[in-house]
Amino acid sequence: MNNVNLQKGTVVVLKKGHPCGKNLWEIIRFGAVCKLRCLGCQREVLMNRVDLRKKVKKVVENEGNNSSDN
Numbered sequence: 001m002n003n004v005n006l007q008k009g010t011v012v013v014l015k016k017g018h019p020c021g022k023n024l025w026e027i028i029r030f031g032a033v034c035k036l037r038c039l040g041c042q043r044e045v046l047m048n049r050v051d052l053r054k055k056v057k058k059v060v061e062n063e064g065n066n067s068s069d070n
């Protein structure tokens with residue numbers, strides 16, 4: 001997904017879930033390397049931004065201030 005607006009605070013579903021059974025991740029740091037926290041078990045993982053965009057299936061929540069177009 002290249003056209004989604006990802007940033008700190010965004011909650012996403014990935015194409016592949018976490019072994020804990022939950023597939024809901026919050027972006028807690030967004031940069032060249034992003035840090036995501038699993039909302040099921042609170043574990044944190046690092047992922048580079050290019051990989052992250054490839055793995056995002058859906059954006060669940062976006063707290064950002066970019067509320068422009070769809």
Ligand SMILES: [Zn+2]
Pocket residue numbers: 018019020021022038039040041042043
């Ligand atoms: Zn987990």
